[in-house]
Amino acid sequence: MTGSPAVAADPAALYRVVRLIRRFEERAIDLVRSGEIVGGIHPYIGQEAIAAGVCAALRPEDLITSTHRGHGHVLAKGADPARMMAELTGRSTGLNRGRGGSMHAADLSLGVLGANGIVGAGGAIAAGAAWAASRLGGDGPARVAVSFFGDGAVNQGVLLEAFNLAALWRVPVVFVCENNGYATTLTVADAVAGGVCDRATAFGIPAVSVDGMDPQTVLAAAAPLVEAARAGLGPQFLECHTYRFDAHHTWEHKARPRYRSEADVAEGRSRDPLDIQGARLSDADRLVIDNEVERVIADAVAFALGSPRPSPVDALEFLYASGFRPRPGVS
C-alpha cells in the first residue's frame, strides 16, 4: 500500500525519524545560540509527525518541495544529517556546499527540490516537477511530488494557481498543509477566510484533514493520497493540524514577541509527537533508538564543525549552471 512498507509496519522506524528531527533541531538551536549557525533557523519542533508520516508514504524516487521551516522534510526524505548540519553551519561539505543554508537545503539526488524562502513558492515547482518526471518516465509508475507548506501559504495566489494547474492537468502531486495555527504571529482565524481544505476542494481536489501530531495517523492518511496521485487520479490535498512548539524563528528567543499566551503554548505542547509515537515502543527499544540518534547527531555536529568553510574567492561559484563567471564588484 505505501511506498515504504517497512516504515509503515514498524512504529520504531517512524519514531526514529521523529526523534532524529527533534534532536537535530535542538542541537541546531544550540548552534544558533553559540553563533555557529548565523542567521538563525525556523525550528520544526512539534511538527515532526508530518514530515515523518508523509515521507514514509513516499518512494525513494518521489519528490518534495519544502519550506523555510524545512529541516524536518529534508531529513525525513533521507538527507544525511551531517551534510545537513554542515549546510546550516555554512561549510563547503554541506548539502548545498554552504550556498543555501537553512532555508534552501536541497538534495536533488534524493528528490529534495529544496526548501524555499518564499511562502507558497514550492507548489507550482512541485507540480511542474511531478508532471515532467511522469512524462520523462514513460510507461513506468508515476513519480509523486509532495509540496509542503504552512497555513500562511493558503493565502498566496501562486499556490492557488498551482492547485488549478495541477487539477486541470491531473498532475501527481500531493499538497500538504501544515496548519500550525500561525502565519508567523497571525492566527489562522485572523488570516484565512473560509476553510483551508475548501481551498483545495474548490478546484475539485480531494482534501483530507487529520491530526498532525500523530505520525501513524499522518502516514495512514498520506499513503492513500500518494497512491491515488500515483495512479493518475490527479492532485490530492492533506491538511495536518499541528503546533509549533518553539519560535517562528530563533530571532524570537531574544526578541520575545508576545502573540501566544502561556496557556495556548502549554496546551499546544501537551500532545508531543515524540511521546505519541514513543508510547508505541517498549522503553528498551526507545532507548536503543535514542542512543543511536544521539550518536548520529553528535557525529553530524562534529562533522559540520570540523568541516572547512568555503573560500570567499568562490562566493559566486555555481551562480550559472553554464559556468559563466560574472564581473567582480570592483574593477
Place this chain on the structure above:
Amino acid sequence: MTILSYQKALGRALGDEMTRDENVYVLGEDVRVGVSNVTAGLLGRFGPDRVIDTPLSEQAFTSFATGTALMGMRPVVEFQIPSLLFLTFEQIANQAHKFSLMTGGQARVPVTFLVPGSGSRLGWAGQHSDHPYSLFAHVGVKTVVPATPADAYGLLASAIRDDDPVVVFAPAGALGQRADVDLAALSPVPLGVGRVARPGTDVTVVAVGHHVTDALAVADDLRDEVSVEVFDPRTVYPFDWAGLAASLERTGRLVVIDDSNRSCGLGAEVLATAAEEMRLVTPPRRVTRPDGAVLPFAEALDRALQPSRAQLTTTIQAVMKAP
C-alpha cells in the same frame, strides 16, 4: 535566399529546437492558436503535449516551467505582454535564477522566457509598453534583445540550449523586420557576443534591439559629417565588454541609445563601464526614456518618451563637438 521576417524567425527557431530536442516544449497563453504569431503552426507539428495553453496564471505556470526544467526539460514560456515580467519577477529572478547557486550547483534551470512584443507598440498605454530588459540584466538573469531576423533565430536557439534561465526580448519595434537570408545558414548565435552592425571611426553608438535600425539610419544620414560605428550587443547580460572596448579603441567616443528608463538602465551601465575601463576621448552620452517613465496613451505622448532618431542625431553631434 529567402525573405524571412523577425517573427517567422522566432517561430522557426522554436520549431527547429523542438525537432532537435524532444525535451523542448512551449507553454503560455494562447500559444496553440498562436495569438502572438510566433507559435503559429507548432501545435500541428508537435501536438498538444508540447504546445501547452495555460490559464491566466502567469506566476504558477512560470514556476511550473521551473519545476519541469529541474527535471531535465527545456521549457519555453511565452509572455504576451512585457508587463507580465513584473508579475513573474519573483518566479524568474528569485526562484528560477537562484536555484543553481542556492543548491551549490546541484540544480540547473534551462528555461527560456520569450516576450514577443516588448516595448511600445503605440496606443497600448502604461501597462503594455515597458521594455524591462535592464531589470533582468540588473539581477543577473541572462537577457538577449535580438535586432535582426537572423539574430532572433540564433539567439532564441542559444537561449533554449543554454543551461540557465534566459529572457528573450523581441522588441515590438523589430517584429516587422524582414531580411534576405539563407535559411540553411541560420544557426545559433552565442550569448554574450555582440556584433558591429556598421563599422566607423569617429563614434561608437551602442544600440539595442529595434534601435539598431534607428542607429543605422542616423549613421547613414550623418555619413558626410561623421563616421559612426554601430555596435549591437545582442545580449545585454552578459554584455560583450571586450567587443565594446575594441570598438572604443577605434573611435574613442561613445553614445548609447537605450529604450530603458534613465536611472539604472543599461545605458547607465555601459557609460559607467566605458568611463572606468575603456578608451574615451570625450565624455560619453546616452539617449534613453526619461527617469521613471510610464508611457502615456496618446500617440504623441508615447513617442515623446521613447528615444528618437532626432535625439540620437543631436547627441552624436554633441559628442563630436565636445573638446
